[in-house]
Each structure stands twice: as structure tokens, then as C-alpha cells.
Amino acid sequence: MEATQIRIQDLNVWYGSQHILRNINAAIPARGITAIIGPSGCGKTTLLRSINRLLEETEGMRVSGQVLLGGVDIYRPGADVTAVRTRIGLLAPKPFPLPMSIYENVAYGPRIHGWHSGHLYEIVQRNLEAAGLWDEVKDRLRTPASRLSTGQQQRLCLARALAVEPQVLLCDEPTSALDPISAQGVESQLQRLKQDHTVVVVTHILRQARRLADNVMFMWLGELVEEGTAVQLFTSPNDPRTKAYLAGSIG
């Protein structure tokens, strides 16, 4: 039995009067990859963004309930939002490099957290390697990040997220903007990262979920319908909605 890294308790999210997430209760195990699947608009992105408190940057979003990281509620009064986001990284569906060089993009996080000492270059190199981008950019670290291809940008965003040494990495459709080869690259990086990180991946691609996931959460209209190990959920789903979704999408 693996230790639980993140426990979500009675999580509700409203946008104005729209009830976007309803009574979510879930446990995300430490290490390994947890995939969140479900039809478009069911609240996958919203759930992901509530796990690193990015949701509150959207005006009008109201959150209630608890998200426990290692037993401590990240929504407790007085919790340091920046510390939460440093421990729980997020990879967005579309890569957004920061308006600076490749090197500065990766160094950005370590710099703002004051880890800027002599070994910043090593930090940059290590994380670009971890994201599988180092060989392609090592000779042009000082060029603007916006000149990279989309696939390279997405891996840069991964390196940038890793550079602040998060325990948890949330990925929102991390390959949706990528060609199959780049996508495969990102997938294999995630496979490696799961050895010592807790990875949560939102995906529309069921085959990707099957390839990557150790655990799966299935969402439907703002509810968490079912969660379980990948084997259990894909081979013998309990809920009829899960069955229908898996069957329908395969066909």
C-alpha cells in the first residue's frame, strides 16, 4: 500500500452561481502517475488548478473544502500560496515560455526563490537534461525561448517547472499541442519522473492514459465518478458511466 500524497476532501468549486466541481473526494498516491479522464468540460482542468491554488487567479472562482498535501491543508488560513505552488508544479496544455532566454526561463524559479548561487548553470543543465531538451539547446542557451518550436517549448516548460524541485507535477493535456514524436518524448520524461515525483496527468487520449497511468480518476459533469488503479478501472469499471465512456471512446 503506497502512501497518499494528496488527499482531496469535500472539494467544491463555483464560478458565480455555476457549480463546477461537486463534492470531490479523492486520494492521489505518492509517486506514480495518476491520470484524470473524462469528457470535455467536466472539470478536469479546474480540479488540477485547484490542487496548486492557481484557480484563485481567475476572478469569480470560489473554492471550498480541503486539499491535503502530506497531511497539511493547502487552503488553511495563512498558508503561503507561493510555497504551495513551488511544491506543486503545473504544466499547461499550451506552452508559454517567459519573455526571456532559454537559460533564464529555467533559472527563473530558482532565482526568485533565492537559490541563485554559483551552481545556477548546473541547475539549468540538470533540468534541461531531465526534460530531454539539453542536447538541442546547449549551444544557444542565451537565445529567446520564443524561438523554440512548440514541442521544444513544452519541454522547456517542463524543465522550468522541475527547476523549483516540486514534489508533485500536475500536467494538463501536456501533449495536446505536440506532434506524435514530441508527445512521445514528453511521455517518456513523465515515465522517468514518476520514480521520484507524484505526477497527475489530465488527458483526452485514452490510449495515453492506458500507457502512462498507474491510477485513474474518471470525472463526469463536475463529479468524480470513480477512481482506482489503472488495471481495475480499465478492465472492470464499477460505474455504468465509466463503462459507457470507455466503450464509447474506444469505438
Add this chain to the structure above:
Amino acid sequence: MKQHRRRRLEERFFLVLMVFSTVTVLGSLFLILYTIIRRGMPALSVDMLTKVPKGGYYLGKEGGILNAIVGSLYLAGGGTLIALVLSLPIALYLHSHARHSRVVHVTRLALDVLWGVPSIVYGAFGFIILLALGMRASLLGGIIALALLELPIMTRGMDEAIAMIPDALKEASYALGATHLETAVKVILRQSAPALLTAVLLAFGRGIGDAASVLFTAGYTDRLPDSLLSPAASLPLAIFFQLGTPFPAVQQRAYASALVLTVIVLALSIAARYFAKRLTRNVVK
């Protein structure tokens, strides 16, 4: 078939309209430049640029407009600097967490109203304040009046520039544990830097070309300004006074002064473009 014809005619019509508008703008600019160069060039001399008016200058005798050139640079430079120091925080505030609050809406409305206030009103307002403080027309008074005149232009320009930044870019920074302030300074300012520079330049151009706001507040003098509290001359007023004389030779100097003013603004625009281009290097599209 008819549909096809109609759409082609529409295309034609809008093309003609666009060309016409562009030609009108370029044509006016060319005409203005042509006029001030043709009339001003003969009067332009080294003396014009390097000397202050001597006795009888306004009758066509010796001297130059160095007092107005230096005065204008001080006035507009100082006004732009103060406006910049105030504009940047206001513009950032308009896009902070309070961005949908009442205060923000009212601030934006106030800026738009201030933009429309005629510059003579800034001048009169500045003059009343000077009187109340027991001061006389001075470089400082002019700088403050110009800062007020430039503030709404600069702030709204920056406001629009920052509004263009996608939320996802800011969130990329927040997601790394950056605070709002860190994100503002390191991401928002960098991303919008070229457009911010344009806003500053527009405000400077408005400031250096304005006569009415400095008329009562900075006054006019034939001497170079030697302190913040002494009066200062300016190019727009120099043009105004020289044009107002009955002597053709002096009127010609008015055109030369206009030429100097135009060249200053043009040189700054070109420099700003150059820097904006370098700043665009890192901007994410």
C-alpha cells in the same frame, strides 16, 4: 455568381478606402514637413541653435533659441519622468487582483476624462496652485503641469499594453511560486516593454509640443533656466511669440523653431523604435 461579384466589389471598395486614408495621413505629414522646412530652413543657423536671444532678437537682430530648446527638453523631460514614475504603478494596479473592482473602473474613467481636458485648463490649474503656494512661474511649475498633462496618455497607453498580455503567461509565472510583484516586474514589464516605451514616447511628444499648459506655469525668459524655481522658455511658446511679430525675418525663425521641435520628436521616435525593436527580442507571441 452574383454573390461572388458583390464580394469582389466590397473588397475593391475597402481597398480604395484604405489607400485613400493612408495617403491622406502621409500627405498631411509631408505637407507640414515641407512647409516648415521650406520656410524654416533659410533662418536655421548655428547661432539659432547655440545662442540665447540678444537684445532686439524679436526685431530680427542677433541671437538664437537655445533658451527654448533647453527649456523644452527640461520641461518635457522632467514632466515625462514624473509621469512615468506615477503611470507605471497605476497601470500595474489596474491589472492587479483588484482589476474588476470599482476603484479600477473609476480610475480608468478618470484617466479618460483627464485625457480630454484641454491643456489650457492644466495651465490655469497649475497657475492657481503656484499662486496658492506663493510661487511664481518656474521650471518646476511647468514640469508639474506637463506631468499632469502627460499622465493620462501614458497611463492609458501602458494600461492597454498590459491588457494584451495573456493570462496564461502570468499564470506560468505564478505556477512557479512567483508573487504578483515578481511577476509584474520580471514578466509583465518585459513582455510589454516595447509598448510601454511607445506610451512614454507618445506622452513626451504631447508634452514637448504643448504651449498652453506651460504658458502660465513655466512662463518665458530669454535666459537659460538656472534653477527649478526660475522661469523657463519653451519651443512652442517661442514659435508662438515669433510668429506673432510683424517681421517676416522673425516669422521665418518661428518656422525654424518648429523644425527644431519636429526634429527632436523625430529623433526620439527613431531612437525609441530602435530600442523597442531590441526589447521585442524576448517578447513571446
